[in-house]
Amino acid sequence: xxxxxxxxxxxxxxxxxTYAPELQPLIFNVFLLMYLxxxxxxxxxxLAVSIDSHLHTPMYFFLCNLSFTDICASTTTxxxxxLNIQAHxxxxxxxxxxxxxxxxxxxxxxxxxxxxxxxxxxxVAICQPLRYTIIMNPFLCIxxxxxxxxxxxxxxxxxxxxxxxLSFCTEQDIPNFFCELGxxxxxxxxxxxxxxxxxxxxxxxxxxxxxxxxxxxxxxxVSSILKIPSVGGRHKAFSTCGSHLSVVSLFYGTGLxxxxxxxxxxxxxxxxxxxxMYSVVxxxxxxxxxxxxxxxxxxxxxxxxxxxxxxV
Numbered sequence: 556x557x558x559x560x561x562x563x564x565x566x567x568x569x570x571x572x573t574y575a576p577e578l579q580p581l582i583f584n585v586f587l588l589m590y591l592x593x594x595x596x597x598x599x600x601x602l603a604v605s606i607d608s609h610l611h612t613p614m615y616f617f618l619c620n621l622s623f624t625d626i627c628a629s630t631t632t633x634x635x636x637x638l639n640i641q642a643h644x645x646x647x648x649x650x651x652x653x654x655x656x657x658x659x660x661x662x663x664x665x666x667x668x669x670x671x672x673x674x675x676x677x678x679v680a681i682c683q684p685l686r687y688t689i690i691m692n693p694f695l696c697i698x699x700x701x702x703x704x705x706x707x708x709x710x711x712x713x714x715x716x717x718x719x720x721l722s723f724c725t726e727q728d729i730p731n732f733f734c735e736l737g738x739x740x741x742x743x744x745x746x747x748x749x750x751x752x753x754x755x756x757x758x759x760x761x762x763x764x765x766x767x768x769x770x771x772x773x774x775x776x777v778s779s780i781l782k783i784p785s786v787g788g789r790h791k792a793f794s795t796c797g798s799h800l801s802v803v804s805l806f807y808g809t810g811l812x813x814x815x816x817x818x819x820x821x822x823x824x825x826x827x828x829x830x831x832m833y834s835v836v837x838x839x840x841x842x843x844x845x846x847x848x849x850x851x852x853x854x855x856x857x858x859x860x861x862x863x864x865x866x867v
């Protein structure tokens with residue numbers, strides 16, 4: 556048997572943002588600002604819900620978990636990017652790359668599951684209001700979050716374990732600012748047929764099925780709202796769903812943009828922009844969507860700022 560011409564690499568190079576060296580300081584400042592806004596915005600949402608007893612409801616419990624997931628998702632990619640730009644070193648270790656792949660998958664799938672659970676919560680609140688407290692009890696809420704976390708973790712570990720046996724030859728450049736599963740798989744010089752099948756299967760399971768559930772929930776919600784006789788009642792019902800629907804549109808819209816971008820173009824700049832639109836931008840905008848469109852969140856945040864002002 557002839558020895559295979561393969562080498563065991565110890566690192567990859569994240570080349571997604573190296574095409575414009577003169578713009579590196581600007582890119583650093585932009586991503587740092589976006590990261591700080593993401594952390595502060597989501598922490599404020601968590602703090603507001605934790606402090607205000609009026610927000611201790613299933614809807615805001617899920618919102619807290621969504622905010623925590625957004626913080627974790629952003630922390631998985633942006634700090635390493637900032638460190639690389641500051642050190643003028645685009646390398647990431649093999650273990651570090653696989654860790655990024657794993658955690659990105661965990662938090663993306665977890666966010667998809669949480670958005671689906673939140674849609675079900677709104678469905679029960681509007682379509683079955685008299686049974687809301689019975690159905691959306693604390694046990695079911697906690698179980699839904701834990702089950703979502705377990706499912707997303709198992710999915711991520713499956714993909715990561717399937718990458719471990721792959722052999723990588725001389726190509727080490729990843730045309731992105733973080734390690735994405737599909738791009739890492741493309742660099743392998745061994746057979747990736749099973750990996751690709753699992754990737755497409757998981758994409759269908761964790762995107763098409765949750766999105767179908769959300770669409771079905773909102774179809775039922777809209778049908779129930781249109782039966783409300785008063786205009787004020789319809790407006791109030793729509794307002795309780797507006798923030799969640801906006802977040803769903805942003806999350807799945809950017810995800811669809813990534814898919815279409817990767818299908819149409821293979822350029823590094825397109826990959827970076829598309830990846831940023833689903834891995835950084837939604838996590839930053841979610842707190843603003845919920846705070847601007849939700850009077851209860853705005854009231855809780857106002858109380859926090861007043862307390863801080865008094866203390867200062």
